[in-house]
Amino acid sequence: MAATDRKEGLGGILLAALALPGLTPYTAAAENAPEHAVLAFKELYYHDYQSGLQRITVNAPSLSLSLPMGTAWGVESSVVTDSVSGASPRYYTTKSGASHMDDLRTAGDVKLTHYRARSAYSVGLSYSTEHDYTSRAVSLDGRWASDDNNTTFNAGVGYADDSIDTENGAADNESRRTWQGIVGVTRVLTATDIVQLQAGYSSGSGYYSDPYKLFDNRPDSRQQETALLRWNHHFKGLRASLRSSYRYYHDSFGIRAHSLGEEWVQPVGNSLAWTSALRYDTQSAADFYVDPPASGSFPTLPDGAYSTLDQRMAAFGSLTFGQKLAWQASPHWNFDIKGEYSVQRAGLRFIGNGSPGLDTFYWYAVQLGIAYRF
Amino acid sequence: MPDTRDSLEAEFGxxxxxxxxxIWGLDDAAAQDAIAAGIAEARRIEYKYSRYRSDSIVSRINAAAGSGARIEVDEETAGLLDFAAQLHVQSEGRFDISSGVLRRVWNFREPRLPAAGEIAALLPLVGWQQVQWLRPHIALPRAGMELDFGGFGKEYAADRVATVLQDAGARGGYVNLGGDIRVLGPDAEGQPWRFGIQHPRRAEEVIAVLALAQGALATSGDYERYFEIDGRRYCHLLDPRSGWPVQDYQSISVLAPLCLVAGALSSIAMLSGAQAPAFLQSQHAAFLAVDQAGRLQHQGV
Incomplete structure (x- = not known):
């Protein structure tokens, strides 16, 4: 037990480290142990509760009522806009933990963010490579909040330069260049309503075909437009929250898609929360989508004509149902069970006919969660 | 006129x-230059002490193992070797920069326990006490021995990057290298930064938040690389004396004035098993520990 019997006032290991050159620019730093360490158990509990309901909990009454308006807006906006990080008031700045290996071994990226009182600006550069794919991208983002913090605007542009070189020879040193832009606004309408509108546009040219699919020959440019509207409403009397979203998508391949989503989060008692979700998607086929022939041979296409058999380019509709029950049994134990069921078929398309050759596609998922907290 | 109270943040690998x-306290151009210099300093240390580069000082020392040749090292490396020697003594042999050879039988990509004979065969190659270190010369006496600075390289780099940033004029901010954090000073309002401590069993969550205006925070945990067999977790933190993983704590976070110290203390505490709290108390360190049952222990925070 020699190690624990030592009696150095500063700790022997600290003394040993101080002998190293170049570590302490401020002499004061050597003597003062951190003074401002505060253990925030309260926020730990806050996080607990949030996690049990998977990112929706911020709508739960105990939380939204306990937060001042400005902060509530911040928390909400970071939840509803996936692209916003950093600037909104996260409740911790960065994390300490044992290191995780970075999966993108061959990737390098740098993102610089400049924070001002009511705005933040980022510039990002990235490079990544897989065995048949290399991507280089640059992005610029900005976000600005109004003086009362109730409205935030965001805008960003990005440029990506990808190259595709497959081993099967289908794509030989092909490339693709894409410009993207996004603008959005998030606004706190009332103490119980938050809305967000985002619009995006991208324009690319180059290689779009799937090099691993037969009969896949797509145009060499693609323009995409998206619009997204979200609305979160909290019902004080019911203590429940309704999250609604609508997404519109259109591209120059001829695909037009609409998605509608509703989620109802209902706390039951003090420890249960029931979430019901319903989502409907409908889309038209790409102009050059070819239904797989039910029998016989593949239709003869003129030389050089565009074609694809990719199911994602077909016309269809889909319905997804979800239920989730989360139970906070005690401050230590959390249980949740979640089920989702989805059906995707040509006949579910809202307007017009779906692609006849498309097989109905179902999926379901059940997820069980048990968590112990301390 | 640029407001030097704005802060600038960079993320990189x-x-x-x-x-x-x-960081804050510099105008934009100066802040970018400072950050570029900080990143360059981290990369310099990475290259200099990488086991994977044949021209690194570590590779040269290891390549000479058992040959009788003594390698002369530079001042910086000598300082780190002295520090490693101190850690070995004060940890009663638990912290040993020659223990990396155990990786040959502990491969955390697949759940497989090494046979007793496999570990026994490697243990003679482990042991700082065998290393011939007489500043500025070092020699590893047995062929197959290896030194590895991975046990404190990242923490040392965090401190060095912080020094570079402060020398460039940064007035506050922090450096976080994969969870090892060194604080340069509070934010422009004089408020501490808030650091989440990762939940040892749920990667997306934090178990506590610490507010720090200066000093350093490092966390060592059994969740970085591990496998489980029959409900027992075998992690990458190996006791160099037995060759087996430690199993008493899920994670230990330590506060210290330097990241190098916080990192060394958290590693040694993990390797000290049940004696971790006593060891940290003897080093006058503030800590937060999560034991195998998930219970929180803390002192000074």
């Missing part, structure tokens, strides 16, 4: 980890 620098 180094030493196979995500890293982050955030």
């Amino acid at each position: 180094v030493m196979a980890c995500r890293a982050q620098i955030r």
Whole structure:
């Protein structure tokens, strides 16, 4: 037990480290142990509760009522806009933990963010490579909040330069260049309503075909437009929250898609929360989508004509149902069970006919969660 | 006129980890230069002490193992070797920069326990006490022995990057290299930064938040690389004396004035098993520990 019997006032290991050159620019730093360490158990509990309901909990009454308006807006906006990080008031700045290996071994990226009182600006550069794919991208983002913090605007542009070189020879040193832009606004309408509108546009040219699919020959440019509207409403009397979203998508391949989503989060008692979700998607086929022939041979296409058999380019509709029950049994134990069921078929398309050759596609998922907290 | 109270943040990858620098107190151009110099310093240390580069000082020392040749090292490396020697003594042999050879039988990509004979065969190659270190010369007496600075390289780099940033004029901010954090000073309002401590069993969550205006925070845990067999977790933190993983704590976070110290203390505490709290108390360190049952222990925070 020699190690624990030592009696150095500063700790022997600290003394040993101080002998190293170049570590302490401020002499004061050597003597003062951190003074401002505060253990925030309260926020730990806050996080607990949030996690049990998977990112929706911020709508739960105990939380939204306990937060001042400005902060509530911040928390909400970071939840509803996936692209916003950093600037909104996260409740911790960065994390300490044992290191995780970075999966993108061959990737390098740098993102610089400049924070001002009511705005933040980022510039990002990235490079990544897989065995048949290399991507280089640059992005610029900005976000600005109004003086009362109730409205935030965001805008960003990005440029990506990808190259595709497959081993099967289908794509030989092909490339693709894409410009993207996004603008959005998030606004706190009332103490119980938050809305967000985002619009995006991208324009690319180059290689779009799937090099691993037969009969896949797509145009060499693609323009995409998206619009997204979200609305979160909290019902004080019911203590429940309704999250609604609508997404519109259109591209120059001829695909037009609409998605509608509703989620109802209902706390039951003090420890249960029931979430019901319903989502409907409908889309038209790409102009050059070819239904797989039910029998016989593949239709003869003129030389050089565009074609694809990719199911994602077909016309269809889909319905997804979800239920989730989360139970906070005690401050230590959390249980949740979640089920989702989805059906995707040509006949579910809202307007017009779906692609006849498309097989109905179902999926379901059940997820069980048990968590112990301390 | 640029407001030097604005802060600038950079994220980048180094030493196979995500890293982050955030500083204030400089105008934009100077802040960018400072961050570039900080990133360059981290990369310099990564290259200099990498086991994977045949021209690194570590590779040269290891390549000479058992040959009788003594390698002369530079001042910086000598300082780190002295520090490693101190850690070995004060940890009663638990912290040993020659223990990396155990990786040959502990491969955490597949759940497989090494046979007793496999570990026994490697243990003679482990042991700082065998290393011939007489500043500025070092020699590893047995062929197959290896030194590895991975046990404190990242923490040392965090401190060095902080020094570079402060020398460039940064007045506050922090450096986070894969979870090892060194604080340069509070934010422009004089408020501490808030650091989440990762939940040892749920990667997306934090178990506590610490507010720090200066000093350093490092966490060592059994969740970085591990496998489980029959409900027992075998992690990458190996006791160099037995060759087996430690199993008493899920994670230990330590606060210290330097990241190098916080990192060394958290590693040694993990390797000290049930004696971790006593060891940390003897080193006058503030800590937060999560034991195998998930219970929180803390002192000074």
